[in-house]
Amino acid sequence: MQSGTLTKIVLTWLFVALIGFHDRVLEAGQSPDLKPEKNKLEVAIAATGPLYLPIFLANEAGYFAKRGVTVNISVLSATASAQALLSGQVDIYQGGTAIIHANVAGSDLIYVAASVDRSTLVLFGQKGLTTFDGLRGKSVATTSVGAFGEIAVRKTAREQGLEIGKDIKFLYHKGPPDALSTFLLGNADAVIVTPPQSEMARSKGFPVIVDYYERGLKIIGPGTGLARAFAQKNPNTVKIFLMGYLDAIKRAIDDPAYASKILTQSSKITDPKLLEDSYQEGLKSWNKDMTVDPEAIKVVLEQSTVPKAAEIDPKRFFDNSLIREVNRDYASKLFPGQVR
Secondary structure, X not given: OOHHHHHHHHHHHHHHHHHHHHHHHHHOOOOOOOOOOOXXXXXXXXOOOHHHHHHHHHHHHOXXXXXXXXXXXXXXXXXXXXXXXXXXXXXXXXXXXXXXXXXXXXXXXXXXXXXXXXOOOEEEEOOOOOOXXXXXXXXXXXXXXXXXXXXXXXXXXXXXXXXXXXXXXXXXXXXXXXXXXXXXXXXXXXXXXOOOHXXXXXXXXXXXXXXXHHHOOXXXXXXXXXXXXXXXXXXXXXXXXXXXXXXXXXXXXXXXXHHHHHHHHHHOOOOHHHHHHHHXXXXXXXXXXXXXXXXXXXXXXXXXXXXXXXXXXXXXXXXXXXXXXXXXXXXXXXXXXXXX
16 A cells, blocks of 8 residues: 555545544533633522422533533522622622512623523412412412512412512411421412422412413523623633533433532432432423523513503513523534524
8 A cells, every 4th residue: 555545545534533532522511612710609599399409410410510611609689699790709600589679779780591481380279279260369488589489479469469568478488398387387378389388288289379480481490591791701611501501401311310419419309209200390390402582581570569660671681692692503403403
């Protein structure tokens, strides 16, 4: 064989090998040119449970760390999240409406992704209370002021011709476990919660008044919220966070046993049936295409008690540019045919 031919063969094989290596790097999410501007992230979440499972799984499986970012996760109430983001104590907040309320009040906090965009809230009544109209003159246990539980009930009340404060009273709590506890003790006539608390109430035989997932209520909860300036200063770091999150969704779908293990660790759920039910709730809710839908912003603005909030352009509250890049370059490979 002539030396020139041999050289061409060797070069061809090297080229093929490099292409294969590049593809494997992309598939592993380890793009050589994606360097984080910030190597440690403080990430706060609004609660635990299946809706928040991917972030715990991503951290435990090392999906952030393998890209050079260390993530510290803490649970933070919605009322404290905006201030924590503005002060720099927290870099990213995985939560619900707090970002919208803070933005309405003048803070430049935005969503850059919607890890869940359809509500899993369920409104339960005490036994014998099965209709929304039956809530007239009664109380509903929910979480913090302005959270999605309140938003959902306000929306339904308006549709039913009922007035919050006059016909229905809200009982506010720090989080879903406290709201459920009030309800189980008989100190509230109804409760609106997400998994795993909704599965706990269901398992005890309390009647469902409204299942908002079945209603198709669009929400962002939890969504990835941060200061706009942080995203502008640290775009690669944010994209690395989103890629790790997507890796976790893929793993949670493909490896139920591992997902259930992490769910037990993070949420302290040990009952096998409750664990399986909670996992299934997550499975139907995790958003593979995490672009923010303006309709999910609009529903919050429409139920806001702030004058003229409903007139604000929903586009003010989010920036899809980073998640669109991640979807194009990464998620489309993780979930071919499902994400573009």
